[in-house]
Structures are given as structure tokens and as C-alpha cells.
Amino acid sequence: MIDEDDRRPPAPARPRGTTRATAARYLLTPAQLEESLAMTAPPSVRNAVVAGLQATLAVVAALACFHYSPWPQLVGFGALGALASLFGRYASRARRRRMVFLSAFLLVAATFVTSVAAHAGASPTMMVLVLALVAGASTVAVSSWSLGGPGAVIIVFAAGAALGGAGSWEAVFAHAAATAAGGALAWIVCVLTDRLRHEEPATGAFPSDPPRPMRHRLIAAGRIAVGAAVAALVAHAAGWQHPSWAAIGATAVMQGGHLHITMSRALQRMAGTVAGACLVGAILAQSPSFWVVVGLIAVFQFVTEIIIGYNYALGQITVTPMALLMTHLAAPAMAGNMALERVFDTIVGAAAGIVLAVLFSSLDDRAYLARHRGAAARG
Template sequence: MAEEKDPVQAASMARTAFHLLHPQQLHDSLALAPQLSLRIALIAGLQASLAVLAALVLTLLSPWPELVGFPALGALAALFGRFAPLQRRRRIVAACALLLLLAVFFPTLASLFGASEWALVLVLALVAGGSTVAVSRWNLGGPGAVIIVFAAGASLHPVATWQELAARLLATAAGGLIGWLVCWLTDGLRAKEVRVLQIPAVRIPPMSHQWIAGARIAAGAAIAALLAWFAGAQHPAWAAIGATAVMQGSHLHVTMSRALQRLGGTVVGACLVWLILAQQPPLWVIVLAIVVFQFLTEVIIGFNYALGQITVTPMALLMTMLASHAPTMGNMPVERVVDTLLGAAVGIVLAVLFSSVDDRVHLAELRRKKA
């Protein structure tokens, strides 16, 4: 067809939407990718699960078990830098522990000054945009800003006193220290593999591009979370997390694949956590389940993002339940799916609207080659 010979015509918004909804896109999202290093994935899973386990157990046994969610959030700093050399890994984990601390600080401080629910959602969106820039600027790598946004979302529950704010920050900082110590003590397990592994060079975009990407993700997180809030969702942060995760994709086809993978994995993961909680497990079984799901996530997410969502969804919901001291999960699994769908949809729409002609031409060429 003549229109396909003109790259700009083939890259129109309508054609881009057609390409993204093509059955080939679903096929691509189901494909398994080779692991860059299965050994490092296993070690990274071990490190993250040990850090979270230590944070959970030490807090539950302490005089402050009500803070259990915040040390676990800080310990998630151990997720970053799995392919970095040892010295750089320590700097990356420390930087991410600081970002997680700030992610807890800003929403908590805003709530202390009496911010309304919608204002807290906007603070969450600013954290999403700011952390996107920080992760890119400092080349912190995966899992990217989505973990920082998760920490901010867990901090939307308001506090009334400066003492509560200080307790949250100290608990989060303690968790970050635990994550750093676990990586420091165990990083020797991956030292040899890192030395021989051929890691593709990472191109850090110009600062102006980083700020544009941060602004896009802030807008996506804000729109998704506000829509969820207006719809009466109890956890609008999940929609913001979904939009952030989807919009982290480097190209439009990657963004669409992440949306499909995140939604499919979340549905399966929500069913899985519902089955677990239907057995009414005791507290320590829930803690063990969080640790096991954390380990599995880090091992399998490199094969396919959807597989990681199957295990990360129960972990996130169980951590949310512990942090909120809720006796049951209630409708959280259903809301997680709905909010994920909303966030993914907002992310895709904004990714297309904000895309450049080059982005759309790249997608059209990709579809033409696979036709």
C-alpha cells in the first residue's frame, strides 16, 4: 500500500494504535528472554529475600511491630545494582536507600501538614517523576523508579505527630542499612561472574531528556492515581505504580508489552494471594510467603516481566496487609487488578500521545519486519 511507503504517514497516531493492538504484540509479550546471568539472578534473589526477611523479623520482634512495613520498604534497596561491580553496587544500594527514605518522607510530611487525599496523590506523582530522573541520572538501573513509587504509596496513610514521622524515617533507614549490609556481606558470591560478564553499555540521555521523561511519568502517575481516587479506590497509589512501570519502557512496543505483561501477571498473582489467604495462615507463614515470593520474583522476572508480576503481586499485597494491620485482605486483590488496568491504560495512552515521530516510525518498521 502507498501509505506504508511513507514513514511519517505510517507513523500516524492511528497507525501507531493499530500496531500496538496487533496480535503480534500479544505474541511478543509472551516470549521468554534469555537471562543475562541466571547465577546473578539467583544471588540477587537471595540478597533481596534475606534483606526483607531480616527487616520483617527484627521489626516484628522489636517493641515497634506496628512499623513493620517501613523497614521492609527500606530493605528493597537491595534490589538494585545486581550487575554492577562490588564497589559501585554499594554506592547504588546506598543511593537507592536514600531515595526510598525520601519517598517515605515527602508524603508523610505532607500528611503531617494536613494535605488532603488528592494533594497526597500529587505528591506521589512528583515522587514518581523525581525518582525517574534520579534513577536515570545516577544510572541506578532496574527495577527503576517503580520501587520508589511503591514506597511512597505505602506512606500515604497520614500521621498526626512529628514522632510518627521520625519513627517512619528511622524504620525505613534501618531497613535500608539492612539491605546495604546484606549486599556487602554476600556480594562476593557474584564477584567472579560480574568480572567475566559482558554487560551492554548504558547510554545516559541528556539532562533535558531526563527531565522530559520525569515530567511524562509524573503526569501519568498523577492522572492514573487521581482517576482511581475519584472512582473511590482505597489504594490509588497502585494505579500510579502501574502507570510508572509501563511508561519506563524504552520504546512503544516495549511499553505495550509491559502493560500486557503487568496486567496478565497481576491477575494471576491476585488469584494466588487470594488462595493463600483463604487458608487463614498465621503471621509467620505470611512473612515466609513474602520472602519466598521476593526470591522467586528476582529469579524469574528476567525471563518475562509477566512471570515476575505473578510473584510480586502477592508479595506487595501481603506487605500492604502487614503494614496496614488489616486482619483480612478484603477487596485488595480485586482493586489491585482494576488499578493496574487503569494505570497501564493511562500509561499507554500518554506514551503514544507524548511519542515522537521517530518513536512511531521505529514501531512501524518493527511491525513491517515481523509481518
């Protein structure tokens, strides 16, 4: 008599080289380091230049407007809202307006949520968890609305700016209103200058990836939320003043669609941040005036949008001083060890991101990495 188990087809064999240990070894090879150093041309240099100009105009306009307004203490939140101009650089004009509007909405929502939590008296640990939830929720929103790069990392950056707390409900709404005003400036700048960009051709030379199934989006968001929480909790336990920077690092690294991209992002982010931190440390040591800082932010913002498409590490060299100078304007008293802490936070965030990416990876993720590494070896 034949046992029913004998009639079942044998289970498919696991593809070779798809264990997590093997994936980790693939990510630590010299070939992976070479990939992270590779230079690639952006889809459109003209659009990169125009995007840099748009972001620079929006951020400088926000900084200047709030500096001369009755609310100069909100200058940092206005500049954060202006970062909505970074989204949709390869989209058609109609789609770009929608994308900038939705990105501004997410920036305002992130600022509002964290400000409310801080005003409600949430403990530092709870604030870190709120930040992680913002990272996960914004990941789902960015994917669902096809907003593309720079992705959820900018939303987490805005949320982190509000971790310092709001003393009253008026301050909570002021933070959100200032961010919304910056977003409105970004939208206006993009509408007025988008004619300078190349329109997305009808054939879709710069196509947007269609949203993945909701289940996949939620899994990706969960991974990023856990990564942001772990990185920020480590930074908080170490006594660092800006645990949100570690969460930003983890979010940026784990946004990569494949493991080899995640590892390249981690290496590039760490290297670029170290160089950028040295640069901004030298700048802040000179005690620059407000307008010198604004001018430097404008230069770094413009240069970033041009070079980051060639290599992510190059962009981090200029993103780091820009972000720290914006933080300096919002909270000058906290400028002391910002540069050094940024390096530590970035290393923690990047390390947590890559470790958790491997631990949470699916069999398909690891099989893709094995095929990619095999193709690179043959090529």
C-alpha cells in the same frame, strides 16, 4: 523574479506509518501480543539467583527485626527499605554498594516526603499529586545515577505506603528511620554476599546505559508524572483505597524505552497481576499467621528475582502476592478487598500508561515502532 520561498528546500516528508493512530494500531496487533508472551534468558541466571537470595534475606531480616522490636507497627517500612537490595545486580561490587546506598536514600526520601505531606493535612487529591511528583523526580534520579532496574517503580511503591498518614512528627521521622534501617540491612546483606555474584567483566558484558541528556530525562519524568497522576486520580475518583497502586502501574508501564516495550509491559502486568491477585486472595482467606506470611513473602521474593528476567508477566504473578502480603502486615485492617482492588488499579494504571505513552510519543518513537514492526513482519 524568484520568490525567496521558492529557494528553500522542501520540508522532509514524514516517514510512513508514524502517526499516533498508526502507532496505536501497531500496538494492537497479534504480533504485539506474541512479543509479550516471548521468553528470554536473563543475562546471568546465577546473578538472578543471588539477587533473589539477597533480597529475601534483607526483607526477612527487616521483618523479623521490627516484629520483635518496640516498634512492630513499622514492620512494613523496614521491609520497604530492604528493597534497595534489588538494584545493581549486574554491577561490580564497588558500584553495587553505591547503587544500593543511593536506592535506599531514594526510598527514605520518598517515604519522608509523602509522610510530611500527609501529616501537613494534604487532601487526598494533593497526596495523589505529591505521589506523581515523587514518580517524576525518582525517574530523573534513577536515570541520572544509572541505577537501572527495577527503576522508579519501587520508589513509588515506598511513597505509596506512606499515604495513609502520620499522626505526629515523631511518626514522620519514625517512618523514614525504619525505611533507612531496612536500607542499611540491604546494604550489609549485599556487601556480605556479593562475592557470590559474577563480577561485571572489564569488557562490559552487562553495560549500563549512559544517562541521556537532562532535557530527555526531564521529558520522560514529566510523562511518567502525568501518567501516575492520571491513573491515581481515576482510582481515587472511583473510591478505591489504594490509588498509589494505579500510579505504580502507570510508572512501571511508562518506564519502557520504546512503545512496543511499553505495550508489552502493560499486557504482562495486567495478566500477571490477575493471576497473582487470585493467588493472594486464596492465601489471605486462610487468615495466615505472621510467620506464615513472612515465609510466603520470602518465597515469592526469591522466585520473583529468578523468573522475572524470563518474562515480566511471570514476575508479576509472584510480585503481586508479595506486595499485598507486605501491605497486609503493615495494615491488616485493609486486607478485605485488596486483591480485587489491585487488579482494578493495575488495569487503570497500565491503560493510562499506554494511552499517554502514545499521546506523548515523539516522531522518533513512532518511527522506531514502525521499523520494529516492519522488521518483525519480514522476520
